[in-house]
Amino acid sequence: MxxxxxxxxxxxxxxxxxxxxxxxxxxxxxxxxxxxxxxxxxxxxxxxxxxxxxxxxxxxxxxxxxxxxxxxxxxxxxxxxxxxxxxxxxxxxxxxxxxxxxxxxxxNHINLKANRLDRFDLDTPIERVLDRETYYFESPLPTCDxxxxxxxxxxxxxxxxxxxxxxxxxxxxxxxxxxxxxxxxxxxxxxxxxxxxxxxxxxxxxxNTVVYDMLGAFLSIPLILCVDLENFGVNYADGKIIEILITTRQFFKLHKINNYKKINPVLFKDNLPFENLIFCIPKEQFVYLENNLTLIKCIQSYLEEFISKMKVKFDLKAKCLICxxxxxxxxxxxxxxxxxxxxxxxxxxxxxxxxxxxxxxxxxxxxxxxxxxxxxx
CATH class of the missing domain: 3.40.50 (Rossmann fold)
Incomplete structure (x- = not known):
């Protein structure tokens, strides 16, 4: 050296x-x-x-x-x-x-729990997925102490x-x-x-470059929703699991996630309550999703509930942030x-x-x- x-x-x-x-x-x-x-x-x-x-x-x-x-x-x-x-x-x-x-x-900085779920499937309780962060000394809320x-x-x-x-x-x-x-x-x-x-x-x-807002900190390690194609009668060539990456627009740029395709327009007609929240899928896996309405509706239903519960969680957390x-x-x-x-x-x-x-x-x-x-x- x-x-x-x-x-x-x-x-x-x-x-x-x-x-x-x-x-x-x-x-x-x-x-x-x-x-x-x-x-x-x-x-x-x-x-x-x-x-x-x-x-x-x-x-x-x-x-x-x-x-x-x-x-x-x-x-x-x-x-x-x-x-x-x-x-x-x-x-x-x-x-x-x-x-x-x-x-x-x-x-106000969160620490991600050691037992958090970064990967989950459509049968995973959403509350378990959202239970992924704590504050210093495992405090449930930020404190001036x-x-x-x-x-x-x-x-x-x-x-x-x-x-x-x-x-x-x-x-x-x-x-x-x-x-x-x-x-x-x-x-x-x-x-x-x-x-x-x-x-x-x-x-x-x-x-739109605020990277570590509340959503950014929560998704600093992205979430991955794993969907088993076998459950939907899909003929697959490379593997039976598709992986939907849940991240933010800023992290998508920051980490140069080039081999993924954003699928927000496929899953949601209306604007999301989190404008920076994006869902994306490996480009080679998109073919399994794009024309399978049953698969899309099932993923959509799960993620709509996920987003709704995350919004409630974040609204409560916002009231507890220290200024x-x-x-x-x-x-x-x-x-x-x-x-x-x-x-x-x-x-x-x-x-x-x-x-x-x-x-x-x-x-x-x-x-x-x-x-x-x-x-x-």
Missing amino acids: NLPLPDNYEFVWLSSALSGHAAMTMYLELCEVNICKYIHHNPFIIYSNIFMQLLNNPLKYNVIAYTDYTHVYVSRGDLKRFLNLLNKNKPVLYLVRDPISRLKTGL HIKTYWIYAESFFRLNFLTQFFKIEKITYLDMASIKPEYAYHTFSQLNALYHFRQISKNLFH ENQILAYLKNNQTLMRQWKKIFDQELICIKQHHPNIVASWKYYQEFEKMCEELD
């Missing part, structure tokens, strides 16, 4: 967790940027995989990406070894976000200042997550294109905890406050947090 990485990359993209990295990934890939990245806790494995990605793509527009996930922890010492192998003369793009909003997303029982100990949640020290200050461009919301993304990427000269794409592609103001109120009532977080943020934000105070000033909830801390003194 002492050998520097191949130099055929244009810039380094860094991101803290819970800061919009999935949407940013989708945008960059639309611009034909080849993102060289590998998620692992072992820096040698990260290094080896990125090394091969660069070596195998000598003519592409490559960037090296590292997202500081809280659930895949890389120690500071190991991370230092990896980052020291990057070219310090390369530009760096760092995706940042209001830290109180990051906490909100973290508290996890600010003090989990997030304050999630060391990789606050390493912005640590990560930037390995690069030249003048080479770092900070990008606020708010600037890649769908309504601002085209303008933002036009500005980034002027800096980094990747492919510019049309404005109409910059829409930034609840976090601020919780911290205000826990002043010792608030002082602990202030100490963390003061260290975390040294560099960005010094060089891009405008971004920090735009963080509504962090500014409210600072005012609360001033009132303590």
Whole structure:
């Protein structure tokens, strides 16, 4: 791991967790940027995989990406070894976000259960399929208590200042997550294109790119409905099971699911309550479905009930989600905890406050947090 990485990359993209990295990934890939990245806790494995990605793509527009996930922890010492192998003369793009909003997303973040069903059939109770997620410490609902029982100990949640020290200050461009919301993304990427000269794409592609909303998190590992053709008197050539993939439009793009055909129009005449929800099938299996009305009606009946029950579940969950103001109120009532977080943020934000105070000033909830801390003194 002492050998520097191949130099055929244009810039380094860094991101803290819970800061919009999935949407940013989708945008960059639309611009034909080849993102060289590998998620692992072992820096040698990260290094080896990125090394091969660069070596195998000598003519592409490559960037090296590292997202500081809280659930895949890389120690500071190991991370230092990896980052020291990057070219310090390369530009760096760092995706940042209001830290109180990051906490909100973290508290509302679901964890998929170990015993969840990713594959099921038409006889599987829908309630069993939908029972697939929990929150930290197996809590049934999000709670602000996890600010003090989990997030304050999630060391990789606050390493912005640590990560930037390995690069030249003048080479770092900070990008606020708010600037890649769908309504601002085209303008933002036009500005980034002027800096980094990747492919510019049309404005109409910059829409509907929220990847990890409630539905996206729920389907971060797609569901697969397995249908036994033998039960429907179908003559099959390759196999007796067809597999219907249940995912979102964003994941369909993000994971480049090219060998599947979307079948929403075949199954549903009306618009679905989830506009991003899609059902797709391997292209070679579509022939078994398209003209078999009995098969279509049976699948349709099951999935309509599935969607209806998922809608009820999500409507109830939406009422329990935590917002930034609840976090601020919780911290205000826990002043010792608030002082602990202030100490963390003061260290975390040294560099960005010094060089891009405008971004920090735009963080509504962090500014409210600072005012609360001033009132303590």
